[in-house]
Amino acid sequence: MAAIEFLDLGKKYGKVRSVRKLTASITEGKITGLLGPNGAGKSTSLRCLLGLAKPTSGEAKILGVHYKELKNPLTQIGAVLDSRGFHGGLTGKQNLKVMAAAAKIPDARVDEVLKLVDLEAAANKKAKGYSLGMKQRLSLAGALLGNPKVLILDEPANGLDPIGIAWLRGFLRTLANEGKTILVSSHQLAEMQSTVDDVIIINHGMLMAQGSMKEIIGEGTLEDAFLKLTAGGAR
Amino acid sequence: MNLVKAELRKLVYSRSTYGLLLASIFVAVLSTVVTPIVIEQDETGVFGSLEDRAMVDGVYANAISSYIFAIILGILIMSGEFRHGTAVATFLASPKRARVLIAKLVVTALAGALFQIISAGLSVLTGYYTLTFFENVASPSESVFINLAVASVLSGAVLGLVGVAIGSLIRNQLIAIVSTLVWLFVLEPIVLLLFVDAGKWLPTGAITGMLALEFESEAIGVSTADYLSPGISALVLLGYGAVFTAVALVTSMRRDID
């Protein structure tokens, strides 16, 4: 079954068509990479999927419904977006406790997820003092708070050093092995090749290709396939 | 209920809450401490005298003068979500945006009332203490403290709601606060000069009406007869809040969250 579906999704900002007729589906229990260059429309698609932005046309569904129709969404979907949504004046732990209260999740779970992302030591420091990597971890902790079956991560590797990226890759693999469905966006192709099972490639808001990693890359690398697909996509 | 709990946590964890409370206390305390001094220093007698019971009541009535902070609290609670970017997390947890708004309204009404009770309470105490330094001070009316308590709870809660409504309409925090202050202290007095009779229906007129209660003082030329009764005034203010909230729900609250 498809955990996530984009159906003819379109989103315009004024005259800019950020997403155009995007139709794609994400299979349950796999890690799917949503790949494309800067400005391709990755974040916009995900915002539409999560009910934060209203599609201009078409729709996006998650677990068969619109995000807004989900009951207590944090317990079903976890998300990390590029704007992280944390209050800098609050500690990492306080930020998570606010989320926990909103989703009726026991406070004990806050300590659990902080441990899960190796952030216990900084739990009581203000979030504005966090390094980029720590902020990403805090976002991940927030996404995992409700122990959701689906994770949506927008550029989670952004700002991570090589050790952080390796950690993230292992982390995502562990989560996928637990049966979670993961949709992860990125423009860092080399990284993605060793992380994801399925690929969706978009450029200028349009779908370029969708399939398993093997189907897409054939004998070459993801980068080769990507450049071939996006060639001629001059701006 | 869980959203109310989340909103309460935001309030308790934020430093700005305490800063605002301190400012509110400061202004309220200052007003009851300074007023008797001004009255006694005045040689012309225009302000009347502390031997006059109405004047002493008037001093205590100043205890609720921090009501503006209840509005600002409401604005901060709502527009702060956009300023700090926490709106994303908030609306991911509760994508039905009206529910978030309702939780914020509930929490702000409670917090606004608490702000006013604390500020007015401390202000009455310091006012009482200040008055002990003067001679032949009349004793206040028996009803004055009860009225003050009612007026603080009412003004704090109602104006807090109005603040949330304003903040949901105007996402930019600074613009929301500045427009409110400009409206209350610059534009409305001008409108009042032009349309005297309409005054009591305007926000400041309604605020004055709501706060006035029975503090009628001919000595300083304030007659509550010109204003709506406190209950009606509160309803008028709630009406403004309801209109702002309704407009926000069909406009800014529907807009995309960045």
Ligand SMILES: Nc1ncnc2c1ncn2[C@@H]1O[C@H](COP(=O)(O)OP(=O)(O)OP(=O)(O)O)[C@@H](O)[C@H]1O
């Ligand atoms: N709120 C907005 N207002 C106006 N234009 C926007 C807005 N959000 C996105 N856009 C435009 O939509 C297009 C797609 O942006 P989007 O952020 O979805 O790309 P992306 O694939 O996530 O890129 P990146 O890799 O840089 O994160 C861009 O041209 C961007 O300028």
Ligand SMILES: [Mg+2]
């Ligand atoms: Mg992006």
